[in-house]
Structures are given as C-alpha cells and as structure tokens.
Amino acid sequence: EAGVTQFPSHSVIEKGQTVTLRCDPISGHDNLYWYRRVMGKEIKFLLHFVKESKQDESGMPNNRFLAERTGGTYSTLKVQPAELEDSGVYFCASSQDKGTQYFGPGTRLLVL
Amino acid sequence: AQSVTQLDSHVSVSEGTPVLLRCNYSSSYSPSLFWYVQHPNKGLQLLLKYTSAATLVKGINGFEAEFKKSETSFHLTKPSAHMSDAAEYFCVVTIIQGAQKLVFGQGTRLTINP
Numbered sequence: 001e002a003g004v005t006q007f008p009s010h011s012v013i014e015k016g017q018t019v020t021l022r023c024d025p026i027s028g029h030d031n032l033y034w035y036r037r038v039m040g041k042e043i044k045f046l047l048h049f050v051k052e053s054k055q056d057e058s059g060m061p062n063n064r065f066l067a068e069r070t071g072g073t074y075s076t077l078k079v080q081p082a083e084l085e086d087s088g089v090y091f092c093a094s095s096q097d098k099g100t101q102y103f104g105p106g107t108r109l110l111v112l
Numbered sequence: 113a114q115s116v117t118q119l120d121s122h123v124s125v126s127e128g129t130p131v132l133l134r135c136n137y138s139s140s141y142s143p144s145l146f147w148y149v150q151h152p153n154k155g156l157q158l159l160l161k162y163t164s165a166a167t168l169v170k171g172i173n174g175f176e177a178e179f180k181k182s183e184t185s186f187h188l189t190k191p192s193a194h195m196s197d198a199a200e201y202f203c204v205v206t207i208i209q210g211a212q213k214l215v216f217g218q219g220t221r222l223t224i225n226p
Binding site: 033 | 126153154155156157158196204212213214215216217218219
C-alpha cells in the first residue's frame with residue numbers, strides 16, 4: 001500500500017510568487033493534516049480536513065495560505081503571495097478515524 | 113492546552129551504548145503520547161505510542177518509552193545504539209478524546225559515534 005505522498009519535494013521561489021503544494025493521503029483515510037516546520041522551530045499544526053471539510057484550521061498563520069481538499073481525496077496548500085518567513089518544510093499526514101497519523105516526506109520550500 | 117519539552121536538542125552516544133532521549137509533557141486532559149523519528153531526507157515515522165494502556169510501551173527497532181504520570185515524562189530509551197539510529201526524534205502529545213492535532217517537541221538530534 002502506498003504511503004502519503006507529497007509534491008514537489010523541493011520548491012524555490014521568489015518573494016511575492018505563488019506556490020501550490022500537493023498531498024495525496026493513504027487511500028481510504030478520511031483525515032488529512034498539514035503541518036509546517038520553519039527553520040529552527042518545532043513542527044506546528046496548520047489544519048485538519050475530514051473528507052472535504054475543514055475540521056480545524058486554527059494553525060493557519062494568515063490569509064495568504066489557502067488549503068483545499070475538493071472531493072475529499074488529495075489536498076493542496078497554496079501560499080499567495082509567498083513571504084521569506086514562509087520558508088520551511090511542509091508536512092502532510094493522514095489517518096483513519098482518530099488513529100495514528102502517517103506522514104509524508106515533506107515539501108521543502110525556500111522563499112528568496 | 114498541551115505542550116511538550118524535549119530536554120536535549122542534541123544527544124551523542126557511542127555505538128553499542130544505551131540511548132536516552134528525554135521528554136516532558138503538559139496536558140490538561142489524559143494525553144496520548146508518541147515518539148516519531150525522521151531520518152535524513154525521509155518523512156516522519158512512528159516509533160511508538162502511548163494511549164492509556166500499559167505504561168511501558170515497546171516500539172520498532174528496539175526502542176521503548178515509559179509513561180510516568182507523576183513525573184509528566186515520556187522518555188525514549190534503547191539498550192544498545194546502532195549506527196542506523198542516527199536521526200532526529202520528536203516527542204508528540206495529543207489528547208485522547210479531543211482534537212486530533214499533534215503538538216510536537218523541538219526535536220532531539222541523535223548522533224551515533226563509531
């Protein structure tokens with residue numbers, strides 16, 4: 001069974017540009033989560049989908065971040081416009097019910 | 113609210129010697145506690161989890177952790193380190209019956225010396 005996949009693995013963009021990150025959860029997992037680790041800090045929760053609905057988006061830093069999960073399958077996280085402080089590693093995880101969260105390899109974002 | 117403190121940002125041990133990675137937690141409710149590991153250029157992998165059953169939890173690759181409520185600790189141990197254990201380790205807390213978001217510690221980077 002395939003694990004959680006994320007695309008791209010790396011992205012380098014200039015300040016002010018737009019970037020879209022994609023996450024494909026494990027098949028059959030209704031719960032999908034986004035986390036972020038900025039340089040030198042701990043991994044922090046961004047938001048949680050149950051199927052296509054946002055269950056908890058309390059960790060989203062500001063309105064430059066938009067997450068979607070149309071159809072309840074894969075999810076995208078768009079940053080528009082990107083700022084220097086958005087640089088970091090963005091992790092996606094998925095789970096069945098309230099079970100173990102399985103993480104993807106992350107997307108390393110660098111904003112110059 | 114929940115929080116986690118990993119007491120060491122970096123631990124270095126020799127191959128074949130014991131490993132101890134320290135974690136203290138704070139939670140207003142009964143917690144679930146986890147240890148995740150991240151090897152270089154890999155995703156986060158679950159090592160073990162505590163969810164209110166046995167206080168001594170065994171995980172993969174010979175790791176184990178003991179939940180001590182009186183000390184609010186969940187330290188990770190391994191009797192004998194292997195070179196392949198070199199990685200970053202994260203202690204994580206969430207509450208059993210509540211929101212499912214995970215709260216991470218700052219991470220401990222484990223180095224194994226030959």
